[in-house]
Every structure is written in structure tokens, then in C-alpha cells.
Amino acid sequence: MTDSTMDQTNAPAIRRESPHAGAAAATRLKARRRSERRFKAYGLGAVLLAITMLVVLLSTLAGQGLGAFTQTQIAVEVNLDPALLDPEGNRDLRVIGDANYTGLMTNIVRDNFGATQRRDILKSLGVFSRDARFELRDFVLENPELIGTTQTIWLTASGDIDMLDKGWIDRDLPEDQRRVDDRVLGWYDALDAKDAVDRAFNTRFFTGADSRSPELAGIWGATVGSALTLFICFMLSFPIGVTTAIYLEEFAPQNRWTDLIEVNINNLAAVPSIVFGLLGLAVFIGFFGMPRSAPVVGGFTLALMTLPTIIIATRAALKAVPPSIRQAAQGLGASPVQVVFHHVLPLAMPGVLTGTILGMAQALGETAPLLMIGMVAFIADTPGGFSSPATVLPVQIFLWADSPERAFVEKTAAAILVLLSFLILMNAIAIVLRRRFERRW
Incomplete structure (x- = not known):
């Protein structure tokens, strides 16, 4: 054995300290844990701040509107x-x-x-x-x-x-x-x-229509107008939105045209609502000559605004259905249409209904599109049909908020509480439907 070999054999082994051990690693671990605790504290603080602001908002409305x-x-x-x-x-x-x-x-x-x-x-x-x-x-x-x-x-x-x-x-x-x-x-x-x-x-607050005198003003006329407008909106946006989503998700070929349509649908979901009001004013009133300040025009306008929301929600619900469902149905000899309408769509229906209800809730709270089509007029009677002059709850709130009498401030806050109750109810129905019928794969 040579001298160099003996020197290598007798030399002590060099120990390399692991980067995951030692004082430096412990310091990094403590810093990471402090960072995680700070992040959790920030998140908890954000939640508490949001709850606090919500409580302040509701308490302010209750203090002003319960009277x-x-x-x-x-x-x-x-x-x-x-x-x-x-x-x-x-x-x-x-x-x-x-x-x-x-x-x-x-x-x-x-x-x-x-x-x-x-x-x-x-x-x-x-x-x-x-x-x-x-x-x-x-x-x-x-x-x-x-x-x-x-x-x-x-x-x-x-x-x-x-x-x-x-x-x-x-x-x-x-x-x-x-x-x-x-x-x-x-x-x-x-x-x-x-x-x-x-x-x-x-009782007059719930059974009367608008009035110049605050003690006589009520929300029933605006509530009926909202119901008629949402009915038209639903009857248009739901079937068109669902069938459009089914075609794009299940049947449409993947090419530049379908890509363009998908991009435009996603962009329309982010367009300011007043743009749809301008579109409704130009098309439905200006071109087709439909009656101004009528639920039918309001429903058409809100349907344009709600369609992207329903299409996106329906496509997401259809994507959530496992491919094995489609493959099993096709293996048993079902046609593509039977696969979609007999198997995929029923399983996706909870998500479809949830997206639709959320879209309707958004339409219920909209004001700007309806202002553009003239639903800001003073309506002292309850609308008698889809073509009668009408207003809706958000617009009624807008009109009362602009009135100088102190009593209308009280009416405004009370109407906001009623509108929030409707919105909370619609969102609660959407949550119940999703939890009741949703299947986890």
C-alpha cells in the first residue's frame, strides 16, 4: 500500500452539515412559522373587518329604517x-x-x-x-x-x-x-x-305604491314591477343560456370561432351593467319601438346582462360531471343528445340552478340598466301587466333617496332592508339547492 493510500485511509471523514439542521435551519423555521402566523392573523383580521362592516351597515339601516x-x-x-x-x-x-x-x-x-x-x-x-x-x-x-x-x-x-x-x-x-x-x-x-x-x-308600506307623501308611499308597486321584470328575464335567459352552454360544452367543435365566442362571453360577464342599458335603449326602444318604462323592456335588458353568468355557470356544472358518465352512456348505445339530456344535464342541474338563481339575484339588484330605459319615472299605481308603466325596487330606492323629506330617508332604509331580504333569500335557496342535490364524485 502506498503512502498516499495510507494517508487517505487514516484521514478523518469530513462531515457535511445538512442544510435542514443546525442553528440556521432552526432560525429559518421560526421565521417561516412567524410568517404563517402573521398570514393567518391577516386573514382573520380581514374576516373580522368584513363582519364588522356588515354589522355596521345592517345596524345603520335598521336604526334608520325600522321605524x-x-x-x-x-x-x-x-x-x-x-x-x-x-x-x-x-x-x-x-x-x-x-x-x-x-x-x-x-x-x-x-x-x-x-x-x-x-x-x-x-x-x-x-x-x-x-x-x-x-x-x-x-x-x-x-x-x-x-x-x-x-x-x-x-x-x-x-x-x-x-x-x-x-x-x-x-x-x-x-x-x-x-x-x-x-x-x-x-x-x-x-x-x-x-x-x-x-x-x-x-300595512300601507307593503300594500301601497309610490306617493309624493311619505306616509302614503309603499313598495308593493315596485315589488310587482320587479316580479314581472324578473319573470321576463328568467323566461329568456334561462333556456337560451342553458342551451348555449350545452352546445358550446358538448357539441361545438374546437376552432377559432368557438374560441372567439367563449372569449366574448367571458368578456360580457365583466361589462358594466349600464352598457346593457344603453343597448336596451337603442335596440328594444329605439329600433323595435317597445314601450318605455315597461317590465317587458326591463326583462329583455336584464336578460342580456344575465346570459353570460348563466352560460358560464352552466358550463362549469357540465364540466364537473365525470367523463365516465358519458362513456358509460355511450357504451350502452345512447346517442350524443341522449347522453347530454338523459345523463349529464340532470347531474349538472344543481349547479345550473345555482348559477341561474345567482344571476337572477344580480338582476334583482340592478339599477343602472333600468334607468337607461326609462324605469325611473314616478309610478303611483301598481302595474297591471308586462307592458304597463312600472318601476322596480332598486329604482324605487333611488327615487326615495333623492327626496328631501326626512320621512323618505326612513322609507329608503326600510326598502333597502326588504331588498336585502329578497337577495339573502335567493342566495339561501341557491345554497340549499347546491347542498341538497349536489353529488361529489
Whole structure:
């Protein structure tokens, strides 16, 4: 054995320290764990911040809008004078319905407020809603046998008195800075001292249409308009969107044209909604001459906006079905159409319905496209059909938010709460359908 060989044999083995051991590795491990803890803290902080902002939003809306679900009423002594209501004494309901209820209201303010001058009478009539005389008429028509007697009747208060009763009008402000002057304030205090002021559930908010007077404004007309518009939107976007997705996913050849169509569909999903409003204005109203501010035009416009969402969701649901399902059906002799409609589509239907409901929820909350087609008009009646003038809940909220009266602020917040309830309900239905019928492969 040579000397060089003996030197190599007797030389101590050189130990190479592993990069995953030692002080440096421990330091890197601690730094990585600190980084992971910071990332988790950031994520938890983001979630808590989002929940906090949501709670703040809902609490603000609730604080401003819950009062709209009640309405102030005033009890007054009413002398149902036969000379005004039924001068002939025949108890003819047609005569009673056309009686002088404005004169009866004048007698009410004279008897209850002591108003004798014309200016004082007009001011005291402002304590009550503009529809107070119709409330009197309905009471008399329901109880014609009470004509000639004196009855205590609860009448709806005006919007200013309602805001005063709910504490939204500062009594300490100077008279020229209040919507309620000192004389009306004295009348209100006198009525309140006699327990003649109370609040009742505001059924008119859910059963009435829009009105210039906040105490008379309701959301029923806008709700019916939203329902009619969404019905048209669904009847157009669902079948067209689903069949388009089936063709592109199952039957269309892969070439430059289908690639172009897919890119355009994905791009349309990100187009601002007001662009669809401009398209609806130009095509449906400008070219086809369809009626302005009608649910049919709104439904067509929202269908254009909803189609990309439904197509993308349906294609994703079809892709989620395993290829083995298709192969098994083809192996048993099913045609391509039978494979899709008898096997693939039923299994993908939960995802299809989920995407459709989410698209409908998006359409329910849209405002900009409908503003462009004229659904921003003041509509005081409930729409009677698809071509009748109508508005929708988001547009109704927009109109009320632009009104100067404080009572409309309350109505706006309450309408937002109702709209959020509808959106939450639709999203909850989508989640239930997905969890109920979804299959995990």
C-alpha cells in the first residue's frame, strides 16, 4: 500500500452539515412559522373587518329604517253629520261614497283643534295624511248605521307629525328651522297628553305604491314591477343560456370561432351593467319601438346582462360531471343528445340552478340598466301587466333617496332592508339547492 493510500485511509471523514439542521435551519423555521402566523392573523383580521362592516351597515339601516314599519295615528272625535254624508237619509252607498268628506275634515279640525281661521284650518289639516278623508269615507261606508253619531276614529298622521312622534325632528330648534311650527307642536302635545297619538303597523308600506307623501308611499308597486321584470328575464335567459352552454360544452367543435365566442362571453360577464342599458335603449326602444318604462323592456335588458353568468355557470356544472358518465352512456348505445339530456344535464342541474338563481339575484339588484330605459319615472299605481308603466325596487330606492323629506330617508332604509331580504333569500335557496342535490364524485 502506498503512502498516499495510507494517508487517505487514516484521514478523518469530513462531515457535511445538512442544510435542514443546525442553528440556521432552526432560525429559518421560526421565521417561516412567524410568517404563517402573521398570514393567518391577516386573514382573520380581514374576516373580522368584513363582519364588522356588515354589522355596521345592517345596524345603520335598521336604526334608520325600522321605524318605517310603523305609522303614527291620531284619534279624533268625529261628528258624522248626516247633512254632509247622507242628506236624503236613504243610506245609499253611492251617495255616501261621494259625500263631502273634505267638509267633514274641516269640522274635525274645528272641533278638535279650535281652528276657525282659514289659515289655521289649512295648517291643522296638515296634521293628518292627505288620504285621511278617504279613511273617513271607508269607515262610513263600512258602518253606514253610525251616521248621525259621534265616533272616535284613528286617522293616519302626516309625514312631519310621524317624524316628530318618532323623535327625528328636534323640538329645541328655532321655529323657522323646523318643519313643524309651534302651533302644530302645541296641537300634537295636546293630543299626546290625551293618549290620542299612537303607532300601528304600517300595512300601507307593503300594500301601497309610490306617493309624493311619505306616509302614503309603499313598495308593493315596485315589488310587482320587479316580479314581472324578473319573470321576463328568467323566461329568456334561462333556456337560451342553458342551451348555449350545452352546445358550446358538448357539441361545438374546437376552432377559432368557438374560441372567439367563449372569449366574448367571458368578456360580457365583466361589462358594466349600464352598457346593457344603453343597448336596451337603442335596440328594444329605439329600433323595435317597445314601450318605455315597461317590465317587458326591463326583462329583455336584464336578460342580456344575465346570459353570460348563466352560460358560464352552466358550463362549469357540465364540466364537473365525470367523463365516465358519458362513456358509460355511450357504451350502452345512447346517442350524443341522449347522453347530454338523459345523463349529464340532470347531474349538472344543481349547479345550473345555482348559477341561474345567482344571476337572477344580480338582476334583482340592478339599477343602472333600468334607468337607461326609462324605469325611473314616478309610478303611483301598481302595474297591471308586462307592458304597463312600472318601476322596480332598486329604482324605487333611488327615487326615495333623492327626496328631501326626512320621512323618505326612513322609507329608503326600510326598502333597502326588504331588498336585502329578497337577495339573502335567493342566495339561501341557491345554497340549499347546491347542498341538497349536489353529488361529489
